[in-house]
Amino acid sequence: MADILVVGSLAYDEVQTPFEHRREVLGGAASYFSLAACLYSPVRVVGVVGDDFREDDIDRFRRRDIDVRGIERRRGRSFHWFGRYAYDMSTAETLNTDLGVFDGWCPELAPEHREVPFVFLANIHPAIQLNVLDQVRTPTLVALDTMNYWIEHERAGLEKVIARADVVTLNEAEARQLCVTFSIIRAARKILDMGPRALVVKRGEHGAMLFMRDERGDGGGQSPSPSVFWCPAYPLEKVQDPTGAGDSFAGGFVGSLASSGALDADALRRAVVHGTVCASFAVESFSVDGVEAASADGIARRYRALRSLVGIGAETLAEVAPPGR
């Protein structure tokens, strides 16, 4: 079991769905990530909050033995986000973003945080992500998330940090935007060519795809086809709040890798299933309540359900190959 460092936002969200409207609920990428990842391995959070951040909410992390010493409290208002979902309960429309104390913040890592082997750079300015990477010493695995805004406005910086990441997580639209192509397979090839060993494309209710550089490739000329893994979303009848699905996914993903220590292709595939499971808990309730309520048993149950969702009993050759003509 290895430690995980996450650098990202701690926020208060206002979330509007066609069915409900909630205000001032705990949000932020680092919150979702930590509460999911801590189910697997010890987590240390690095982030910034304002005077309005409730001590109760920091206690929610403490109760999970999350190291909160990297949370800096500054004068001013915490990061606030206001988003709305349409009936498809899929992509959020951002109605307002108030960076508050997050604006201009750049973390200085404490010595004990520089040695952490698993690092998740949540969706923040690529310059901050690069700065954090300059402070950590030889991490085992760096995972990275980003968003359309940075693809549009900070492409050069983003490409630099992608080149230094081991795993990149993007949603479908971001992958297409980053690579200016509709084809997810072409986008995946382009992103893996930038440097990372693996790419996760998150597709909401359609699951997640993992692309891994085929390291058996001959290295000459054209990039070899990446190897692909596809995990369906956990089928839910009720989705209450899709916010944080991607960060909870990252929490389960990085958490499971840090927990086992294995980084081979099968371990990455399993990590995608764990990410999917954590995301399913996240979207069932508002705010971080869903990941917070998840248990090890519940995770194992959903993990097995997801595996049986794609499983078939042993197959004979005749069942795989038609008789032919």
Place this chain on the structure above:
Amino acid sequence: MADILVVGSLAYDEVQTPFEHRREVLGGAASYFSLAACLYSPVRVVGVVGDDFREDDIDRFRRRDIDVRGIERRRGRSFHWFGRYAYDMSTAETLNTDLGVFDGWCPELAPEHREVPFVFLANIHPAIQLNVLDQVRTPTLVALDTMNYWIEHERAGLEKVIARADVVTLNEAEARQLCVTFSIIRAARKILDMGPRALVVKRGEHGAMLFMRDERGDGGGQSPSPSVFWCPAYPLEKVQDPTGAGDSFAGGFVGSLASSGALDADALRRAVVHGTVCASFAVESFSVDGVEAASADGIARRYRALRSLVGIGAETLAEVAPPGR
């Protein structure tokens, strides 16, 4: 290996995509279905064509040993369909439908067609589907397809034929429309309650889901949760013409069941993979060219690729269940 009977349209299509425009190409549900299913088991087609239907096109079926004696030639024009796809290469917009000789046609099955054990009722008027069911004797399996038009205009007849089918195939939007719910899981439960043993929900590039009535249920009160299987779509870089994907899917699905004779849950799951493979060949080329070009080897290769797309090596308990807190 058991015989398959398909009743459905034989047509000429005009297909417009953002990239290409083809006219007078062989189409129709029965064409796609037969050319896919015949890779697995002997197929007999029942349909109607006009004087304009090219003998060359009937030869394409004959070359695959498809029994074409059930194709009736009538005076008039063959069924013509004109559809357009947008950049997402997903759902077709129908620009024109000319039923031609298909209008008012109702097949009278020949004696040798009444005994065929596997029956596919392609998308036609529910009254014709019911009439065909009245003519066949104790089939082993009846699979049924339909479309939004019949859901809207012939619901009562459609519900009757659904009640007599073993397997229903619908796309996502049709399942939602039929059950007046957004939730695919709720829709599946409702459709299985109408009578069929299994439902396949086709989701285009997002794969297909198979819902099966859980026959271990206690039979009392609320319907038990259906058992679910999810097969991803075969990842393609090039999609040329999505027309016929659903019927080619049905061809691989029914074909593989007729080929093995097994109808248990694993056989149905494998049939979904075979359907997915056949659909992938169909959409790679215009018209039926893709399914026509598919070989037993090609099918087995894609079948294995789809299985490895969702596969993970053997898992230890620790890899499934997080350590917990």
